[in-house]
Amino acid sequence: MLKRLIFSTFGANNVVVKKVSIKDVAKKAGVSIASVSYVLNNRKDSRISEDTIKKVKNAAQELNYRPNKIAKSLKTQxxxxxxxxxxxxxxxxxxxxxxxxxxxxxxxxxxxxxxxxxxxxxxxxxxxxxxxxxxxxxxxxxxxxxxxxxxxxxxxxxxxxxxxxxxxxxxxxxxxxIDNTEVTFKGTEHLIKNNRKKIAFISYITDLQHLLDREIGFKNALKAHKVPIKNSRLIKVDKDFIDRDIDKNLKQLLTPNPVIDALFFSSNKLAVAGLKTLVKLGIEVPEKIGVLAFDEVEAYKVFKVPVSHIKQPLxxxxxxxxxxxxxxxxxxxxxxxxxxxxxxxxxxxxx
Amino acid sequence: MLKRLIFSTFGANNVVVKKVSIKDVAKKAGVSIASVSYVLNNRKDSRISEDTIKKVKNAAQELNYRPNKIAKSLKTQxxxxxxxxxxxxxxxxxxxxxxxxxxxxxxxxxxxxxxxxxxxxxxxxxxxxxxxxxxxxxxxxxxxxxxxxxxxxxxxxxxxxxxxxxxxxxxxxxxxxIDNTEVTFKGTEHLIKNNRKKIAFISYITDLQHLLDREIGFKNALKAHKVPIKNSRLIKVDKDFIDRDIDKNLKQLLTPNPVIDALFFSSNKLAVAGLKTLVKLGIEVPEKIGVLAFDEVEAYKVFKVPVSHIKQPLxxxxxxxxxxxxxxxxxxxxxxxxxxxxxxxxxxxxx
DNA sequence: TTTAACTGATTAAACGTTTAAGCAATAAGT
DNA sequence: ACTTATTGCTTAAACGTTTAATCAGTTAAA
The missing domain is CATH 3.40.50.2300 (Response regulator)
Incomplete structure (x- = not known):
C-alpha cells in the first residue's frame, strides 16, 4: 500500500492513503487482478474457488476497496x-x-x-x-x-x-x-360551466408547441360552447418579464372595474405572478374573478382560497x-x- | 393513467455508428494520436507545426470529433x-x-x-x-x-x-x-419591538445544529427583552408529518381564541404548512397574529399579506x-x- | 495408459486518452 | 567541420478496469 505524506489541514491525521485499486486487492489476496474482478463482479459464468472468493472479499474489505467507475465505464462503455x-x-x-x-x-x-x-x-x-x-x-x-x-x-x-x-x-x-389541448379544454369548460364566460387566457410569447396547444384547447372550448373569442383576452407575456407584463395586463383587465370574470394561467410561474398581482389589487377571488392555473405549486394552497389547477402526473x-x-x-x-x-x-x- | 400509445415503424438506431476517437482523427490527418492530442488541447509547451495543426483541426472538424471525457478523466485523474x-x-x-x-x-x-x-x-x-x-x-x-x-x-x-x-x-x-443564532435573534427582536411578546416558535424535532441554533437565538432574544420563555410555545414537529403536526398545534394555540400573538417558523416548509393552516382557520394576519418565516419562497408573496421572512444570501x-x-x-x-x-x-x- | 474434459487460475489486450521520452532532421554555435 | 540545440513528430507507457484466450492441473472416459 502506497502511502504519501501530505501537509493536510484536515483533522488530526495527515497520512493520506492513495486510492486502493484492484491491483492492491490482488496483491493482498495473492491472486491475479482478473480473479479479483471476477469475484467482485460475482460472475457466475467464470470459475472461481470458494477459497479465492473468500481471500478476495477479505482483502477488498480490509483495504476498503471501491471500484473506480471511471475506469469501469471506459472499458464497458x-x-x-x-x-x-x-x-x-x-x-x-x-x-x-x-x-x-x-x-x-x-x-x-x-x-x-x-x-x-x-x-x-x-x-x-x-x-x-x-x-x-x-x-x-x-x-x-x-x-x-x-x-x-x-x-x-x-x-x-x-x-x-x-x-x-x-x-x-x-x-x-x-x-x-400530457394532452395539453384536451386538459385545457376541460379546464376552460369547467370555468364556463361555473358561468364564467369572460375568460382571459394568460400565456407566453412562445414557439413551444405544448404551450400553443394549451391556447388551442382554450379556444376550442370557447367555440364548443359558443363563447366568442376576444383577442384582448389572449394575453401573451414575455418570459423574461413575467411580473412586469402580468402586472400591466391584469391591471388593465381588472381595474377600475373588471372586464373579465376569470383568469386561466397556462403555467405555474404565470399563475404565481398573477396571484401576487391579485393580492396587491385586492381583487376578490372567487367572487369577482375566477382563477384556474396550470401545474401544482405550494403557493396555490397559501392563497386566500385554494387555487383550482391542472395537475400533471409528475x-x-x-x-x-x-x-x-x-x-x-x-x-x-x-x-x-x-x-x-x-x-x-x-x-x-x-x- | 396510461392513455394512448402510438408506435412508430422504425426503431431508434438501425445503423449503429461507432463513435469517432482520437485514433480516427489521427488516421484521417495522417499524424500520430499524440499530435492530435497536443493540437486539440492546444498545448503551447509542445512543438507542432502550423501545417499539422491545420491538418488535425480539419480532420477533427470533418469527423465531428468529440473527446471522450471518461478516457480523459481516467488518464488525468x-x-x-x-x-x-x-x-x-x-x-x-x-x-x-x-x-x-x-x-x-x-x-x-x-x-x-x-x-x-x-x-x-x-x-x-x-x-x-x-x-x-x-x-x-x-x-x-x-x-x-x-x-x-x-x-x-x-x-x-x-x-x-x-x-x-x-x-x-x-x-x-x-x-x-449564515449565523443562525444571530439572525433568529434579530427576527425575534423585530417581533418583540412590534409589541408581540407571546411568540410561538415552530421548529423540528432534530439534531441539526443550525436548527438548534435558531431556537437558541429565539430564546436569547426573549431573555434579552425579559420576555418569559414558555415551553408550550416551543413547538417541535416531526419532519415526516409536518402538515399533521402543524395543523394540530396551531389549532391548539389559535382556537377558539389565540393564546399567542405571533408565529415564527424556522423553515420554509414549516411556514408554508403554517400559512395553509392560517388560511384554513381564517386567522387574521397581521391583526390577530404576526408571522415571521425563514427562507424565501414564492408562497410568501401570494399569502394575503406579504410574509416577513429571513432571507439567506443564496x-x-x-x-x-x-x-x-x-x-x-x-x-x-x-x-x-x-x-x-x-x-x-x-x-x-x-x- | 492415453486422451479428453473439466477446473481454477493467469496473461495480456483493450477501452480512449495524456504525456514523458526518444528520434530524426535541421539550425546554430564554436 | 564537429558538436550542440532546436524543431517537429512518434513511440510507448500509463490510468484502472473487463474479459477473451490460455495454461497447468486434476479428473473422467476410453
Missing part, C-alpha cells in the same frame, strides 16, 4: 449516468420532476447529471454536448423551441433520449407528456421517462413511442 | 465533476441553491451530480460513496445529523468538500453558512461554495475555513 435537461431546475415543476427522476434512476443503479438551459437554444445544445462528452447512457430532455435539427443529430449519434413535458411535432422520438412522467429510456438503452431497436398521460383538474375554491 | 448533496432537491431552498451552484460550476468548466438524501444517514452515505466512486473532484454537502464520523473518513480519503447550510461543530471542515452561498471548493482542489494544502454570510430580515406586512 456504460456509465450508468443519465443527463436530465430542463429549462430551470429552480422551477418547482422541474425540481419536483427531477427528484422523481433521480429516485427512479437510482432505483436502477443510475446517477443523474442535471442541466438548466433557460429556454436558450445555445445553452441547450452546449449542455447536451457536455452530457454526450461525458458518455451518458441516455438523456431525458425538456426540449427548447426549434431544437428539432439538433436532436436529429443526436439521434444519428445513437444516443437514446426521451422527451418530457414538451414535444416536437416534426421529430420522431420517444415522448412522454410521478408517472418521471418513472415512465426512466423506464422507457432504460428500455431504449438495453435494446436500441426499441420503437419510438409517444406516451400520453392523464392530467387532472383539481377544483379548489378559486373558480 | 480529474473529472471536472462536483457532487452536490442536499436533503431534497424538490425543496425550493435547495433547488434555488442548486441552480446557482450549477451555474457557478459550469462557469469554471465543471458539471454537477445532484443527490437527495431525505435527511437519512444511510442514503447520505450511499450517495457520497457513489459520488466518490465516480471520482468527483469535490463535494458540496448539506450534511445530515450525526455525519461527523463519516465525513472524517471522507477527509482521510483526501476528497475535498465544503459544507453548506448546516455545519458540524465537532468537525474541522470548510463551511459556508447566491453568495452557492458562489462561495464553488469558489472555495475549486481552491481546495487546486491546492490541497488550503486551510479549512468557516465563512459566515449575512442573512437579512425582509419585513413584509405579516408582522
Amino acid at each position: 456504460r456509465t450508468f449516468t443519465f443527463g436530465l435537461l430542463v429549462a430551470d431546475i429552480a422551477n418547482p415543476y422541474f425540481s419536483q420532476l427531477a427528484r422523481i427522476i433521480e429516485d427512479a434512476a437510482k432505483h436502477i443503479g443510475c446517477t443523474l447529471i442535471i442541466g438548466s438551459c433557460d429556454e436558450d437554444k445555445e445553452k441547450f445544445e452546449d449542455l447536451i454536448n457536455t452530457f454526450c462528452d461525458r458518455q451518458v447512457d441516455g438523456l431525458i430532455i425538456a426540449p427548447v423551441a426549434n431544437s428539432a435539427n439538433f436532436l436529429e443529430r443526436i439521434q444519428k449519434q445513437a444516443i437514446p433520449f426521451v422527451l418530457i413535458d414538451r414535444y416536437i411535432p416534426s421529430l420522431r422520438a420517444t415522448t412522454i407528456g 410521478y408517472e412522467i418521471g418513472v415512465q421517462a426512466v423506464t422507457q429510456l432504460e428500455k431504449m438503452i438495453k435494446d436500441p431497436q426499441t420503437k419510438f413511442q409517444k406516451t400520453t398521460l392523464e392530467a387532472s383538474l383539481i377544483v379548489g375554491a378559486s373558480s | 480529474r473529472t471536472f465533476t462536483f457532487g452536490l448533496l442536499v436533503a431534497d432537491i424538490a425543496n425550493p431552498y435547495f433547488s434555488q441553491l442548486a441552480r446557482i451552484i450549477e451555474d457557478a460550476a459550469k462557469h469554471i468548466g465543471c458539471t454537477l451530480i445532484i443527490g437527495s438524501c431525505d435527511e437519512d444517514k444511510e442514503k447520505f452515505e450511499d450517495l457520497i460513496n457513489t459520488f466518490c466512486d465516480r471520482q468527483v473532484d469535490g463535494l458540496i454537502i448539506a450534511p445530515v445529523a450525526n455525519s461527523a464520523n463519516f465525513l472524517e473518513r471522507i477527509q482521510k480519503q483526501a476528497i475535498p468538500f465544503v459544507l453548506i447550510d448546516r455545519y458540524i461543530p465537532s468537525l474541522r471542515a470548510t463551511t459556508i453558512g 447566491y453568495e452561498i452557492g458562489v462561495q461554495a464553488v469558489t472555495q471548493l475549486e481552491k481546495m482542489i487546486k491546492d490541497p494544502q488550503t486551510k479549512f475555513q468557516k465563512t459566515t454570510l449575512e442573512a437579512s430580515l425582509i419585513v413584509g406586512a405579516s408582522s
